[in-house]
Amino acid sequence: MSSTQTAQLMDGAGLARRIVAEAARHASEITRRTGVTPCLATVLVGEDPASATYVRMKRARCARAGIASRFVGLPAATTTAELVDTLGSLSQDPDVHGILLQHPVGAHIDERAAFEAIAPEKDVDGVTMNSFGAMSFGLPGFTSCTPGGIMRLLDEYRVELAGRHAVVVGRSPILGKPVGMLLLARDATVTYCHSRTADLGAVLREADVVVAAVGRPRLIRGEDIKPGAVVIDAGYNPGNVGDVDFDSACERARLITPVPGGVGPMTIAVLLAQTVDAARQQTGATTDVRAEC
């Protein structure tokens, strides 16, 4: 409780390595038993350098885990209808088990229509309304990758959620909203805050668990952290800066994710694990995967 307390770091990088190693074992087992190698299709629209780098990184991670990947690069001028067609074809393709559409796709494209063209059983990035419904209602389905990674981190550190107050800062469709629903499914009392919240500090000071997912550098400072709270920083800002002011938050939190090495590595680990799960389901190598982690 004193100001000299230093929070324990939540080692996302280490947990992600174990999850990826397990996914690799399962991928190899599927390949051995069925002759089919799990395959992730990555779809990139346009030539944004950052997006191209993200896709390359994901494909490299797949390769190292024994997961095949198929790259589909589309020109920046691709229409919504063309992108929907491409995603529909991949959804039908029996050689593809998971589909990732790299965000963003360009302002002229209806991204929601594109996402919805991904078959739910191949939505390993958890971007469809079906996946959101599954996360919200505790039904079988895939999680959005960052929310799924956050839940696995909380479980790894045995963070009690039932009856605790979790405050999610941010409300994006693939991060803030779904992570709140996953926390609610685990019996947390959940508050969604955002840019219009009148007194963010006052809400945060009541939080047993904080999930920062808003993309504003060092928005959340230690003085707004309840002593002993668990702080998950899912913010990504230039210069490897999170949404939480790390040093001051460390003086109050009990557990905290560093940036980098916290939530970031978990996202891609969940993507790989869910791709292998999708391949297992589609090859009949196993039966079920649940939205809850």
Next chain:
Amino acid sequence: MSSTQTAQLMDGAGLARRIVAEAARHASEITRRTGVTPCLATVLVGEDPASATYVRMKRARCARAGIASRFVGLPAATTTAELVDTLGSLSQDPDVHGILLQHPVGAHIDERAAFEAIAPEKDVDGVTMNSFGAMSFGLPGFTSCTPGGIMRLLDEYRVELAGRHAVVVGRSPILGKPVGMLLLARDATVTYCHSRTADLGAVLREADVVVAAVGRPRLIRGEDIKPGAVVIDAGYNPGNVGDVDFDSACERARLITPVPGGVGPMTIAVLLAQTVDAARQQTGATTDVRAEC
């Protein structure tokens, strides 16, 4: 602020009458212009007397508003597959514009599978994952009826939501969860409370808007209402008792829904309005309806 303050009643019954009258005008216009009468299919599984009464009431309201209804009564022993087939056929039937599956359907049936067999464009009761996603992401689609009714009531009384703290007590798939998402889409800070919430009173006392949707008679008492708050009681309990202790809440709230005559009549009004909207879209009489009210 004094204990002698008496809250203004939010007249759901009156607003519902106006919404139904407007739906009736639109239904008549659609019939006149296209020769097609908007039609709601009501599906009842088994012979539970309360459920049968609800369906009868909804059909009678349809009839008075110039909306046709088609009743499909299925035996209690109906299987999930049979129910899915029935709902799939109604989804394909061009004479049916909206579909209502009366809840509950019996424990041996997978109600979620049944709901998902309803085509999104006919889901005028707002029970599918697609509708939940639409409400959550601000996309075109139908609202769940009670949440949609609550939003219309809040708008009718010009309740400011942006930046205000809305506390939803309850997290059911067609009431608590979607109303929270609709409030969030309107820029409220939203907290979900439920049976596992550690200190409900403490959370409630911070609420500018309370939505009680938990089904526990008089759970919420005046002492837990912040002076000047808006209190929406969506509870339905035996003896026309809501989830809010009305008399004590009236001494603190600025606006409050009575039970009966508050939220209840709004639910069926939204069902009728959305059925007419569905018919408009399907007959080409108009183009769009949005999840936001």
